[in-house]
Amino acid sequence: MTETLRDILEAAAHGIFPAPDGGTTVVPQPSPRDAGVFAFTAHSVIATDEDPDWVHATLRAQDCDALAATMNARFLTALMDRTGRESDTIDVMTVASALPGEPPLALTELDDPAHPRVVSSRRRRDEVRVWAAEGGVLVLGRGVAGRLEVAVEVGEEARHRGLGRELARCARQLSGGEPVWAQVSAGNARSMRAFQAAGYRPVGSEVLLSARPRSAGCSRSRS
Structure with missing residues (x-):
């Protein structure tokens, strides 16, 4: 097989x-x-x-x-x-196992398809869910081959307080028992440290190839 x-x-x-x-x-x-x-x-x-x-x-x-x-x-x-x-x-591909229990942060799930983070995530993922915390946003969705992927965003005013690490850890408690994947640019040392501190381990590297948007000189549209 x-x-x-x-x-x-x-x-x-x-x-x-x-x-x-x-x-x-x-x-x-x-x-x-x-x-x-x-x-x-x-x-x-x-x-x-x-x-x-x-x-x-x-x-x-x-x-x-x-x-x-x-x-x-x-x-x-x-x-x-x-x-x-x-x-x-x-x-850099990183992955972490699920964690039991409820997230310690106060999270509010957003039900707004026009939210910028929802719109951008749906270009690359299915079944997108977004939670807001004070100073940050947590996104979960199904990306490549249906794997569960997380992305976090921390506002400038809330940085250097460990919020990125806490959001990344919360994703492990919201995963429904599945492993959670995070893709981090190799040069984004701050984000890499946050995910590693939240228990995500590097397993390899990846480059995703997306269909080009329909435009002059391009015959394919983004899927």
Whole structure:
């Protein structure tokens, strides 16, 4: 039975990773929206509906360390050109198990589809839920391959008080027993420290490829 991206991510959430053999596994996209490159220790997974033979041939053509080829800018550019997609940034993948109990923060769930955080989250996630706390916002939704993802936002006036860490921890208590994923830009040291302090552990890196908005010169629309 062929592994899916969901299988691989669910296993990684429980500490079981692809074999560190220097290889690359190509799997189908779990949905038209979700494509990307996921790098674990000495093994990468590429979710794309493109020809796997093309993927492997393009990787072999990279003039760089084979273990780093999938995250090499030249390969990512070739993949985006091939698929007509675009990327934001390379993020660190982190994940944490669920926690029992009720969140210690006073959270108010927002039921406002026009809220800016709801609108932006729904571009990348399904089943989005948003909670407000004094000075911050917590978002949960289903992202790549249906995994449960968290994002937090802390207002400038509430920073340096540990609120980001507390919100990230609250997500673990709101997850309904599922592991929670968070993607953090490698250069965002403040956010990385907050998530690690809340119990999220780094498991790899990823770059997501999204369909380009319909515009002049682009024939594909965002899913």
